[in-house]
Amino acid sequence: MKVCDIKEKLNLTLFCGGLGLDRVVENGYVSDLLSDVMGNANEGDVWITLQTHKNIMAVASLKDIAAIILVKGLKPDEATMAHSEEEQIPILGTTMEAFELAGKLYKLLNS
Template structure:
């Protein structure tokens, strides 16, 4: 599934990184602890978090994440958006909780 498919299926907000919407999602990782994400997330995964500060972009870039999904209706600040545009990392948003987003995304990625 491409990032754009996920955006369409779940009605996600695209804050920035539109050029990366054609990237294939290889899986997902959910964590709000940056060191945990750096140690365990694999390339091409969708990262689900409630964090909105610009350090998420450094980690997403380092791990070559397909996109970052910010949950609970949180919105990144202007510095984060500017950095996301500069790095061309898709930053997405949803009002869903991390639990609900994970369940829906898992179902979409594992359709028979």
């Protein structure tokens, strides 16, 4: 499954990094602790978080994350968006909370 498929099926908003919508999604990871993501997320994961600052892009890029999804209607900072465009890693958004989004994403990836 690709990032664009997830965007469509879960009705997510695309904030930035649209050039990366064809990235392949392998799995997902939910965490707001950056060291936890650094230590435990895997390449090709979609990362669900409420953090919006630029460092999430540094982590996403270093870990080859497929896309970031911000929950609860949060929006990425401007510097975060610029970095996302550069790295071509999409940042998407939803009004759902992490629990609900993770459940839906899990179902989608495992169906």
